[in-house]
Amino acid sequence: MTDLDLVRATQAGLPLVPEPYAALAAQLGVAEDEVMNRFRIMLADGRVRRIGAVPNHYALGYRANGMSVWDLADEAVGELGPRVGALAFVSHCYRRPRRPAWPYNLFAMVHGRDRAEVEAQVAQIAALLGGAARAHDVLYSRRILKKTGLRVV
């Protein structure tokens, strides 16, 4: 069994049975311990972030999901990005490249029960960034068009 075999076997999900690692092991023709050890290694080195539930934001009542995008000076983003990412309500925070007609280089996803809650969160980010943010926008999601999880193989 390679790591890739384990990824392929579980990217759609873990078997929901009392002994999921044993079930995977049987499917892959290896011992349960081998499956568990592989997962322990992949968790330790960061290839697996965790083994758990991936909630649907909408179903949990987070109806307002905003992708806030910020135009920060390139030399400031490395210092400010982690501080935005550390805010409790920010679920993902990335630096991405600018593009023509797209000046934003910092992305921070925020989630609220309504837009007022998201707007208050965006105001907190703006306060943290102060004058370093030259412009920002919030792109609210209207619909999930597809969500299959990452299929890497």
Place this chain on the structure above:
Amino acid sequence: MDDLDRRIVTALQRGIAVVPRPFAAAARDLGIDEATLILKLKNLLAQGALTRFGPLFNADRLGGAFTLCAMSVPAHDFERVCGIVNAFREVAHNYEREHRLNMWFVLATADPAQIAEVRGRIESATGYPVIDLPKIDEYFVGLELAA
């Protein structure tokens, strides 16, 4: 979702242990039994409250590649383009957003070189440009949402 469902979603976002009976261990912490927890998880998946239950892979570290793509699609053509884009197995998530750039999706491929190739195929198939916004740095991933 009832109260127990909410407690389950909140607790299991943090992940289960790598032990022979991980659901039994998680159930104990929630004050329920293993069979109840497994049944509840199946129902949450069936209802769509959970999109998935399993390992969350970091595609970068697995050697795969992924990027965020954006398109500006006219409203009258949106459903057609959505159908084409979603049919690509490399498209992992796709969201409609309120902006001139109204379609945002994640492309995931096994090999970094395939990103540009798939992006090109999506442009040809839909007739619209695809902006590619690969991650340069990751500052934080993984909020626990209070359910």
